[in-house]
Amino acid sequence: MNRKGILYFLVACLMSSLFLAGCSSNGSSDGEGASKTKTVVDKEDKTLKIAMGTDIVSFDIHNHNNTSTEAVHDNMFNYLFKKDAKGEIQKELVEDYKQIDDVTVEMKLKEGVKFHNGDTLTSEDVKFTLERVATDDTLKEYPNYKQIKEVQVVDDLTFKIITHKPEPSLLHRLSRLGSGMLPKKYIDEKGWDHFLNNPVGTGPFKFKEWVRDDKIVLTVFEDYYEGKVEEWDEVIFRVIPENSTRVSELLTGGVDIAINVPPTDWERVDKNDGTHMVSETSNRNIMLTVRATEGYPTADKKVREAIDYAIDDKALAENVLQGGAIPTRTRVGPNNFGHNPDLYNTFRYDVEKAKKLLKEAGKADGFEMTLHSPKGRYLQDAEVVEMISGMLSAVGIKVNIEFMEWSNFVEMRTAKTNKDAYLIGLGNSMFDGAYSVDFYRAERFKGETDYKNDEIEKLLTESQVNMDPKSRAEQIQKIQEIAAEDTAEIMLYQEKINNGVNDRIDFKPTADEMIYAPSISRK
Amino acid sequence: MGKYLVKQILQLIPVLFIISFVVFTLVFVAGDPVALMLPEDASQEDIQVLRESLGLDKPFLVQYGNYVMGLVQGDFGESFRYNQSALPIVLERLPATMELAIAAMVVAIVISIPLGIWSATKQNSPLDFFATGGAVLGKAMPHFWLGIMMILLFSVTLRWLPVSGRGTFSHLILPAITLGTGIAAEMTRLIRSSMIEVLSQDYVRTAKSKGIKDFFVVYKHAFRNSLIPVITITALQTSTVIGGALITETVFSWPGLGQLLIQAVNTRDMAIVQASVFIIAFLVILMNLVADVMYRILDPRIKFN
Numbered sequence: 083m084n085r086k087g088i089l090y091f092l093v094a095c096l097m098s099s100l101f102l103a104g105c106s107s108n109g110s111s112d113g114e115g116a117s118k119t120k121t122v123v124d125k126e127d128k129t130l131k132i133a134m135g136t137d138i139v140s141f142d143i144h145n146h147n148n149t150s151t152e153a154v155h156d157n158m159f160n161y162l163f164k165k166d167a168k169g170e171i172q173k174e175l176v177e178d179y180k181q182i183d184d185v186t187v188e189m190k191l192k193e194g195v196k197f198h199n200g201d202t203l204t205s206e207d208v209k210f211t212l213e214r215v216a217t218d219d220t221l222k223e224y225p226n227y228k229q230i231k232e233v234q235v236v237d238d239l240t241f242k243i244i245t246h247k248p249e250p251s252l253l254h255r256l257s258r259l260g261s262g263m264l265p266k267k268y269i270d271e272k273g274w275d276h277f278l279n280n281p282v283g284t285g286p287f288k289f290k291e292w293v294r295d296d297k298i299v300l301t302v303f304e305d306y307y308e309g310k311v312e313e314w315d316e317v318i319f320r321v322i323p324e325n326s327t328r329v330s331e332l333l334t335g336g337v338d339i340a341i342n343v344p345p346t347d348w349e350r351v352d353k354n355d356g357t358h359m360v361s362e363t364s365n366r367n368i369m370l371t372v373r374a375t376e377g378y379p380t381a382d383k384k385v386r387e388a389i390d391y392a393i394d395d396k397a398l399a400e401n402v403l404q405g406g407a408i409p410t411r412t413r414v415g416p417n418n419f420g421h422n423p424d425l426y427n428t429f430r431y432d433v434e435k436a437k438k439l440l441k442e443a444g445k446a447d448g449f450e451m452t453l454h455s456p457k458g459r460y461l462q463d464a465e466v467v468e469m470i471s472g473m474l475s476a477v478g479i480k481v482n483i484e485f486m487e488w489s490n491f492v493e494m495r496t497a498k499t500n501k502d503a504y505l506i507g508l509g510n511s512m513f514d515g516a517y518s519v520d521f522y523r524a525e526r527f528k529g530e531t532d533y534k535n536d537e538i539e540k541l542l543t544e545s546q547v548n549m550d551p552k553s554r555a556e557q558i559q560k561i562q563e564i565a566a567e568d569t570a571e572i573m574l575y576q577e578k579i580n581n582g583v584n585d586r587i588d589f590k591p592t593a594d595e596m597i598y599a600p601s602i603s604r605k
Numbered sequence: 606m607g608k609y610l611v612k613q614i615l616q617l618i619p620v621l622f623i624i625s626f627v628v629f630t631l632v633f634v635a636g637d638p639v640a641l642m643l644p645e646d647a648s649q650e651d652i653q654v655l656r657e658s659l660g661l662d663k664p665f666l667v668q669y670g671n672y673v674m675g676l677v678q679g680d681f682g683e684s685f686r687y688n689q690s691a692l693p694i695v696l697e698r699l700p701a702t703m704e705l706a707i708a709a710m711v712v713a714i715v716i717s718i719p720l721g722i723w724s725a726t727k728q729n730s731p732l733d734f735f736a737t738g739g740a741v742l743g744k745a746m747p748h749f750w751l752g753i754m755m756i757l758l759f760s761v762t763l764r765w766l767p768v769s770g771r772g773t774f775s776h777l778i779l780p781a782i783t784l785g786t787g788i789a790a791e792m793t794r795l796i797r798s799s800m801i802e803v804l805s806q807d808y809v810r811t812a813k814s815k816g817i818k819d820f821f822v823v824y825k826h827a828f829r830n831s832l833i834p835v836i837t838i839t840a841l842q843t844s845t846v847i848g849g850a851l852i853t854e855t856v857f858s859w860p861g862l863g864q865l866l867i868q869a870v871n872t873r874d875m876a877i878v879q880a881s882v883f884i885i886a887f888l889v890i891l892m893n894l895v896a897d898v899m900y901r902i903l904d905p906r907i908k909f910n
Contacts, residue, residue, distance in 0.1 A: 137868070145688055147643065220658040222642065225651040278689070294687075294694065295868065296771060296860035322769055322858040323868070330756050330768045489641055489873055496640040496652060526648060 121356025122335035123586045125604055128315040130587070132597055133328045133337040137295045137321040141281035143262045144215040144223045149511065150341075152259040153597045154298055154319050158198075159262025159283035162189065162208070163253050167592060169417025169513055171253050175203065175263060175284070177239075184248040184549055185231075191239040195307040197265045198288040205241035209233040210266035212243065223260035226512070230255075248547040250554055254419065254514040286311045286600050295321050300599075317599045332357055332582045339589055339597070340582040345404050345462060351582040361406065361578045362591040366509040367413045367518075368460060370453070370470075370572040373502055375532040379451060380502055384443035386569040391436035392477045393470055395429035399575045402465045407575035412562040413508065413518045415576055417593050419551075420515030420558030425566050426576075436477045448478025454494065454504035457485045461577055467505055498529040507577060513594070515558040516545060522565055533570050606898075613894055624886045625676055628879050629669050637661065638685055638873035659685070672879075681883070682876035686869070691876035695862065695884055701771060702861035705784060705854070706846045708777050710839070712785025713792055720789075721796025726823060728801065736793060743790030748849050752783040752856035769858040780857040784849045788842055795838055799831040806830075833903045840896030844889045 138154050139146040146152075164174040173179070179189040195203040215223050216230040229249045234242040245252060255261065263284055269277050281289050284307070287300035298319040304310050320337060322328040329347045332340040333354055343351060343359065351357050372380040372389070379385050395409035412425035440446060455467040464485060471481040486494065494500055510518050521527065523542055524534035538561050545557040566573070579591045589602045639656045640647075656662050660671070675682055681691040724736035759779060760768040767776050803809065804827050812822050851863030858864065862881055869877035901907045 139686055140688055142688060219654050222655070224654075225647065293860055294697070295864045296858070320770065320858070321860075323864070324856050324858065326753055327756060327769050327856060327858060330761050333761050334764060334768055336768050336770075488871070489635075492640045493637060496637070496649075 121333055121354060121584060123356050123584060124335075125586050127586075128313070128604075130314045130317045130339075130599055130602060131320060131337040132318070132339045132341065133320045133322045133331050134341050135321075135323055135325075135328065138292075138298060138319075141278050141289075141292075142221075143264070144218075144221045144227075144260050147222050147259065147511070149259075149509075149595050153595055154300075155259070155262060155283075156285070156596045157287040157300055157317060157599050158281065158285040158289060159264075160195070160285050161257050161261045162263070163257035165257050165417075165513060165594065169419075169593065171257050174257070181549075182242070184547075185245045186242055187252065188236070188240065188242045191241075192307065193239065195284050196305045197268065197284050198282045198303055199265065199268055200305075201265055201267055203263060203284055204238045205233075205235040207263055207266045208241050209235055210269075211264045212261070214264075215260055226255060226258075226260060248549050250545075250547070250549055250551070251419075251512060251514045251516060254512045258511055258513070287317055290316075297321065311600045313603050314599055319597075329582065332584065335584065338584040338587050339602075341597075343580050343582040345406060345580075347582075348404065348580065356585050357582055358585060359580060360583050360589060360591060361580045363408060363415065363593055364509065364577045364579045364595065365415050365418070365511075365513065365593050366460075366507045366577045367410060367415065368407070368463075368466070368505065368507045368574045368577060369413065370503045370505055370574065371500070371531055372571060373500070373531060374534070374570075378502055379445065379449045381532075382443045383569060384439045385445060386572065388436040388439035388443065388445075388477065389474065389479070390569050390572050391430050391432045391439065392479070393473050393572065393574070394431045395574055396431070397473075398466055398469060402462050402469055403575070403578075406461060406578045406580055408578070409574070410576045411566045411573050413521070413565075413571075413573060414515035414558065414562055415510075415593070418510060418513050418515045418518070420519075420555045420562075422559040422562040425562055433477060440477060440479075446478075448480065450480045450482065451503060452482045452484060452501035454484050454486055454491065454500060456488050456491045456505070459488050459491075460505075460507045461580075463505065463507075466574070470505075495530070500530060503572075511594075515562070516554075519558055519561040519565070522561065522570055531571070535564060535568055535570070538564055606901075610894075610898070613897070617890060617894075620890060621883070621887065622673075624883060625673065625879075626669070628882045629672055632873075632875045632878055633665060633668070635873065638875060641873050642685055681880040684869075684874050684877045686872050686874040686877070691880040694877060695865065695880045698860065698862045698865050699884070701859060702847070702850055702854070702863065704777065705780055705850055705859060705861060706843070708781035709784035709788060709846055709849075710842075712781050713788035714839075716785070716789040717792035717796055721793045722800055722823065722828065724793070725797045725800035725804065726819075733797075737797070740790040740793045743786045743793075746786065748783055748787065748852045749856060751786060752780070752853055755779045755783055756856070769856075771859055780853050780859055783856070784846065784853045787849055788846060791842070791845070792835065792839070796831065796835055799834050800827060803827045803831040833900065836903065837896045837900050840892045840899065843892035844885075847885055847888065 134150050136150050138151040139148050140151070143155055143159060160175050162174060162176045163171050166172050175191055175195060177190045177192045179187055181187050191203060191205065191208070197203060212227065212230055212233050215221055215227040218224060229245050229247070231244045231246045234244065236242060243252065265282050268282055286303055286306045286308070288303045290301045291297070291299040300317045302311050302315055322331060325344050325347070328340045329343055329351065331337045332351065335356070348359050351359050372386055374381050380389070399405065399407040399409055408427050409429035410426050411428055411430070412422050414421045416423070416426060440448065453467060453471065455463060457464045467483055471483055474481050508518070520542065522533060522535065522538045524539060527533060541557045541561050545554050548554040548557065579595060581591055583589050586605055587602055588605055637656070639652050639659070639661060643651055643655065660668065672682065679692065683689065684691045684694055687694060720736045724733040727733050756768055756779065759766045766779055770776055809822060809827055812826050850861060851866060853859065854861045854863035855867055862885065865877065866881045869881065
């Protein structure tokens, strides 16, 4: 009886299936749909596509301190100096430089460096750039540049940088985020807002488009002072926060590089035909910050040592992180100024010794402690903390784990309401060991760790104004030795950066996590 | 009707102020964004300098006062993350979210109207059982899970559709289906029950007894009247659609309001959180008003007063 009803329903079904099928015809970019785990490898395509987990923050190079933002900026702006793959500082925009006295360096720029709008880079641009960040305390990079007093222009290409005090890490500062060169004339004429929407630098790629939380598109700069990059016409950074979506894009050939692939997907990426995993040591160390405050069990050096001996760092690195980490006893990684190799890729593990130390400390029956940890912030952080808790219970220490949401965790640190211990990972954008060991400065961590060592204090004060690189490196190495001996904190391991890559390209991540397109090539 | 609308719109103003207060208080209580904005190795001194420069060291009432003064002038404050005015950033995202919401609604309507009508006319048949069961299932499936499954099936395995992003029509399909499924489930059940109710009305029986064919009874008489509550509910579903879009957008990295809001919450970008919640609340209230007006237009028995 109700045949027309059925007919209508069928038409509706047909329409909806057409709706679905119609779409499928434009979506496919792959002629061989049958082979389901094969990624398209197009060697001719001169567009490089990279999937990141977070969007860039801004094109204000001075007002962010976000590594993934710098990773994009790196393609558009040049620094005066640049760190090479070994972490050594090389000249970039600077042709030559000499230290005149403890607070003055004279530098000369390379000739013929052009901004994307055609203007030539001059000393005035350097003065404009560095004095802005050194004097405006509302900028997020201000703390890293306030050491600069002024920049004096000598001539078009020559200038002097004058610091308030002797500043041994000046070149480190000039080879990192915040020191990309800005076009003074362009900004003066068009205004800062115009610049933020149409940024101009001297780098190998120039700005084309930024759709927030979607993509940033850069095109090759024909007049690059080192010659146009031939390998790529266009670089697209896509923003894909969800891990599994990012991996899926890599597997389908939608992107060439997927940043931060979680361990659960490593095998999938490696086994898939057309993609593989690459990794490199990052500059981030994972550690347990412990209280040396009077009244806490961890105030006793023996207890801290016992905890260190009870934790098997190698098991953490190899099992929980599937090889994605390197055990360490220092917070200054390789490629950093003042790295102490004796304390790297090594760890202490001896359960019997740990028990003995606890006994000596009068805690033979063990004790209870609270361990705070963020969850999902670092690679496998929750699993690591749970395994540590298990390892400590083997020597009689009962660990109460408190997982915290990241912003609450940060607030706990700022408010210094931390209890016995917390797990944290700290990097060092300066690649100068001085910034890592500064964490042992008593005054800075009063109320948070209350760790104090007079010898370290002395070395910190001396190294801060020591302009002789050799003896400064030794001072920083010595601080690491004392801290390791004293078990100022319980160092665990150094993280690795894990990226998935399409087989068509050659890409090796660097410890500074930059994605510098000219260093990436097609196979 | 004009008078009614003006009155309704005027009533929005206090509601929007209450929303502004609630949102501001929640974000204020949620904590200090400064520590999150600086790197992990920032010193206390750096944190304090930045906090003062952003005016975050002032008491609650002063901060709220400044906020309201700004609101009145259409200024939602400055995003900490982007260092730009918050409102344009939020408005810039609105088209993407609207596009997704409308597409999801189309998917929902295409699925639910035929399914709902048929299961009402064929009550307790296997098809009815299938449709109502399917509706429960559709409602129960989390968007997050459904979205990832869709990507794995249609993008990774079959290679029919792109995984994520926005641009072409094919980019819209998977997120629209993901978001549309839940709404379709809800609407199918609603159309079914509304239709069953209408079918038992006197005028339907009269029409049937006059010998009018079933098809015309269902589509000319019953369907139109059963649509009244459906249209109201469809408009009221706006909040569900936007809520679902928050998650769907993240899975498919769809650059809409949802993705913006989630990022802003993670980074405690207060101004963006406040402006987005405000805009979403405004949309929901507006859709409520539209539903109200439509209800009155469709059913002349209800008077504007």
